[in-house]
Amino acid sequence: MPFDLDKRREKLAEASGKCADGNKIHFAVENSEGKHIGVALIHNIDEQHGNFGPIAIQINVNERGKGYGVAVYQMLGNYMFNERRMHKWNSGYMEGNTGSAKLHKKIGFEVEGVRKDMVFINGKYRNEVILGITAERFFMNNK
Numbered sequence: 001m002p003f004d005l006d007k008r009r010e011k012l013a014e015a016s017g018k019c020a021d022g023n024k025i026h027f028a029v030e031n032s033e034g035k036h037i038g039v040a041l042i043h044n045i046d047e048q049h050g051n052f053g054p055i056a057i058q059i060n061v062n063e064r065g066k067g068y069g070v071a072v073y074q075m076l077g078n079y080m081f082n083e084r085r086m087h088k089w090n091s092g093y094m095e096g097n098t099g100s101a102k103l104h105k106k107i108g109f110e111v112e113g114v115r116k117d118m119v120f121i122n123g124k125y126r127n128e129v130i131l132g133i134t135a136e137r138f139f140m141n142n143k
C-alpha cells in the first residue's frame, strides 16, 4: 500500500475525537483562541514498567514553526511523568524528518539507535531513529 499522507491526517483527526482507549490517549490540539490546529496521540502506556510512547503529533502545515510542537510535547511529558508517575518516554522519527528531529532535540531526547529500512516511501526505504528520555532528564531540560 502506498503511504497516503491525507488518509493518515484524516485518521488522526478522527481518532483525536475519541479520547482514551486502553493504553492510548488521543488529544486535539487547540491554540489559545480554541482553534483546532492539530492532533496528538500517546501510544503504548505501560503501567507495569513505567514507560510510554511514542507520542504521535501533527500540527497543521500553516501553524508549524510557532512553538506548538514543543509546547504540546512539554505539556504531555509533564502529564505523563508528573500525574501518571511514568519513568521513561520512548520515541522515534523517520530519518530526514527535520521538524521532528529538532522537536526531539529541544525536549532533550537522546538517540538510542537506528532501525534500518523501516518504511518504504516514494520508492525508497528509510531508517527510523530511536530515541528516549527519562523523567529526570525531561525535568532537567524542561523547567
Ligand SMILES: CC(C)(COP(=O)(O)OP(=O)(O)OC[C@H]1O[C@@H](n2cnc3c(N)ncnc32)[C@H](O)[C@@H]1OP(=O)(O)O)[C@@H](O)C(=O)NCCC(=O)NCCS
Binding pocket: 056, 057, 058, 059, 060, 063, 064, 065, 066, 067, 068, 069, 070, 071, 092, 093, 094, 097, 098, 099, 100, 102, 103, 106
Ligand atoms: C514535527 C512537528 C510536530 C513540529 O511541530 P511545530 O509546531 O512546527 O514545532 P515547533 O514550532 O515547536 O518547532 C520546533 C523546532 O522545529 C523546527 N521545525 C519545525 N518544523 C520544521 C521543518 N519542517 N523543517 C525544519 N525545522 C522545523 C522549528 O523551527 C523549531 O526549531 P527552532 O526553534 O530552532 O526554530 C510538525 O512539523 C509536524 O506536524 N510535522 C508533520 C508530522 C510529523 O512529522 N510528526 C512527527 C512524527 S514523529
